[in-house]
Amino acid sequence: DAGITQSPRHKVTETGTPVTLRCHQTENHRYMYWYRQDPGHGLRLIHYSYGVKDTDKGEVSDGYSVSRSKTEDFLLTLESATSSQTSVYFCAISDSSAGVGNTEAFFGQGTRLTVV
């Protein structure tokens, strides 16, 4: 298994509170991604990073921010959690940009977040 660790694995939080999810990799891969997965929507990209301090928005970035101060860590912050952000969050890593070459994205185990 690729060395990706997400923490926490489960979290329940109240509406309006900030929440930070952490993704840690030991593969030294350049690219890191945060996705959310909801029934009927599949995986939707929130933010991604193509290097330390280099990040960009994905399809559903509103209400989320990210930071990458080290190659191995990619943090996702919900600035003020809402019930619509209840979801399963996956971190993924890849050695080159998605779709270029025979690129596999390796996924973490996911974080189940419930906003009440």
Add this chain to the structure above:
Amino acid sequence: QKEVEQDPGPLSVPEGAIVSLNCTYSNSAFQYFMWYRQYSRKGPELLMYTYSSGNKEDGRFTAQVDKSSKYISLFIRDSQPSDSATYLCAMSDHSNYQLIWGAGTKLIIKP
């Protein structure tokens, strides 16, 4: 209309059957096509990768791409209960970092 359409299922078949899973897409620029398998409460894992059109075979799995019809398929031969999972298609063009995902098809193989 979503860029990638995938029937959510569930698709239930008896053990040993041939399974056909499909995705349709609208963006003719897509060139890279992937199938991921996701077991319950786990992250997705790559099963098959195909560039452009054609077929690719790996053991019991065959991936097929028909760019003229904007249609991709994954065939599973001699299906096993351990194949029960959700199968997601994903695709991209060469110019951006983002994979575009189907919603996933839940497959159940009955012993």
